Amino acid sequence: NTPRLTCTKRVSLCSLDTPFINHTFFHPHQLYVASNTVMGNKTTLFLLLLLLLFVLSHGVDTTMASNNLFLKRNSKSVVKTDAGEMRVVKSHSGRILDRSMHIGFIDMEPKSLFVPQYLDSNLIIFIRRGETKLGFIYNDELAERLLKIGDLYMIPAGSTFYLVNIGEAQRLQIICAIDPSTNLGLDTFQSFYIGGGPNSRSLLSGFDSIILKTAFNESRTEVEKIFSKELDGPFVYVGDSHAPSLWTKFLQLKKEDKVQHLKKMVQDQDQDQDQDQEEEEEEKEEEEEEKQTSRLWGKLLETVFGKVNGKIENKDTAGSPDSYNLYDKKPDFQNAYGWSKALHGGEYPPLRKPNIGVFHVNLTAGSMLVPHVNPRATEYGIVLRGYGKLQIVFPNGSNAINTKIKQGDVFVVPRYFPFCQIASRDGPLEFFGFSTSARNNKPQFLAGAVSLLKTMLGPELAAAFGVSEDTMRRTVDAQPESVIVPSTWAAPPEDGIIEGAHAA
Numbered sequence: 001n002t003p004r005l006t007c008t009k010r011v012s013l014c015s016l017d018t019p020f021i022n023h024t025f026f027h028p029h030q031l032y033v034a035s036n037t038v039m040g041n042k043t044t045l046f047l048l049l050l051l052l053l054f055v056l057s058h059g060v061d062t063t064m065a066s067n068n069l070f071l072k073r074n075s076k077s078v079v080k081t082d083a084g085e086m087r088v089v090k091s092h093s094g095r096i097l098d099r100s101m102h103i104g105f106i107d108m109e110p111k112s113l114f115v116p117q118y119l120d121s122n123l124i125i126f127i128r129r130g131e132t133k134l135g136f137i138y139n140d141e142l143a144e145r146l147l148k149i150g151d152l153y154m155i156p157a158g159s160t161f162y163l164v165n166i167g168e169a170q171r172l173q174i175i176c177a178i179d180p181s182t183n184l185g186l187d188t189f190q191s192f193y194i195g196g197g198p199n200s201r202s203l204l205s206g207f208d209s210i211i212l213k214t215a216f217n218e219s220r221t222e223v224e225k226i227f228s229k230e231l232d233g234p235f236v237y238v239g240d241s242h243a244p245s246l247w248t249k250f251l252q253l254k255k256e257d258k259v260q261h262l263k264k265m266v267q268d269q270d271q272d273q274d275q276d277q278e279e280e281e282e283e284k285e286e287e288e289e290e291k292q293t294s295r296l297w298g299k300l301l302e303t304v305f306g307k308v309n310g311k312i313e314n315k316d317t318a319g320s321p322d323s324y325n326l327y328d329k330k331p332d333f334q335n336a337y338g339w340s341k342a343l344h345g346g347e348y349p350p351l352r353k354p355n356i357g358v359f360h361v362n363l364t365a366g367s368m369l370v371p372h373v374n375p376r377a378t379e380y381g382i383v384l385r386g387y388g389k390l391q392i393v394f395p396n397g398s399n400a401i402n403t404k405i406k407q408g409d410v411f412v413v414p415r416y417f418p419f420c421q422i423a424s425r426d427g428p429l430e431f432f433g434f435s436t437s438a439r440n441n442k443p444q445f446l447a448g449a450v451s452l453l454k455t456m457l458g459p460e461l462a463a464a465f466g467v468s469e470d471t472m473r474r475t476v477d478a479q480p481e482s483v484i485v486p487s488t489w490a491a492p493p494e495d496g497i498i499e500g501a502h503a504a
């Protein structure tokens, strides 16, 4: 009874147009309820029974549990405009997870800006595609960094930052870990937008204008113009084609003129010419004070937009830590079947504060990362490329999940839980992720040439399994490869029975 045969069976069931069989996944209970409504139709009942038998004999594929503790496919959009979107896969610490971490996916169109904001959570970003300019406040200075594909960066909770997609035609894709250890508990995480959040309002617009007037030492009309304006939302275009006229005009200026024009441009918006004249007289008197305001506001805006058209260099870094390129790191383990890398706080100190580690694994087609355990951390993995299989085992030795994984899936492996990943026969499986410890995680392998069983091999271990030491030794020694081993027999094909049925 091969999968291909059963697949054919199901396809033929579908072709009979039974309404319930259009779904790929069934729960026996659902089938029971469904059958009550079609009692009169013997053929349908027969088909349902057949299907029930199929389900019982094959088990319900666990891929249906698309948002359980271990596998998460339901990301939620948290902010979105036509210039970009941020989606988040939430997880909450509970009985099994020692520490929760949310995984965020930020997608930005070419020449767009994720407006200045700060979070109540530490943010570790990984550039999946494209290039970005990250600006953020570091030791009271504005630091900016150019980040490219494979780069990691840590933005501490409470530090104001913005992201610009500086690509002309390239979308920017960022995967991030949101570490809620400093979380306010209001939501999964909370963003405080300095300019133009999801409600199109700056955080500062919540203050009375008298407060802003005093705080910025600026005229009331002036602060109202800046902070009470309806803004464009969390993601805005800064490119020529989509940009509001304000930014288009601005981008055409020479760099040195930009700072001077910044303030003026902000003022000129939404204003009549005559109103402008009145303002100008007032402005002359306040010129000295305004210089200060424009310095603060201007510096921020300048660094956001000032270099969008020009060459970007990594120079105004204000002494902030360097980024770390995960792709440039040498594998910690490598053989003919794949490689694995782990990055800990000893190698990249910015990971220490949020206490987060990073890992990256690439398995060649049909290879398996042998069953292992992380004694120190929970792993949050994201499939970057390919298809494969994930198995996690409960402490009592029963199977917790046995599921296919594919690009974009987020999986969670609790600390101490044994697990393994297998690449499909059709191509490599690449995944990366974050672990809840910045220490060297020292995974313990349960099989392979370097394994816990091998290290422990002796009469005690043999006795525990109730076999002779020789038998034990033969079994433990049979695998010549360690860590990553060939396993074509176990690897699921790229489109197996489930996807096959979908397609039909």
Ligand SMILES: *[C@@H]1O[C@H](CO)[C@@H](O)[C@H](O)[C@H]1NC(C)=O
Pocket (backbone or CB within 6 Å): 213, 214, 217, 218, 219, 286, 289
């Ligand atoms: C700005 O500060 C100076 C000095 O404290 C003060 O004289 C001036 O009136 C202030 N301007 C505004 C607009 O509040």
Ligand SMILES: *[C@@H]1O[C@H](CO)[C@@H](O)[C@H](O)[C@H]1NC(C)=O
Pocket (backbone or CB within 6 Å): 362, 363, 364, 365, 428, 430
């Ligand atoms: C992963 O391995 C495959 C070969 O199996 C290779 O083609 C691919 O470039 C590797 N991915 C990375 C990110 O190195």
Ligand SMILES: *[C@@H]1O[C@H](CO)[C@@H](O)[C@H](O)[C@H]1NC(C)=O
Pocket (backbone or CB within 6 Å): 394, 395, 396, 397, 398
């Ligand atoms: C093993 O533990 C899991 C989780 O606590 C539980 O759901 C499962 O039923 C247990 N299996 C056995 C065979 O006891």
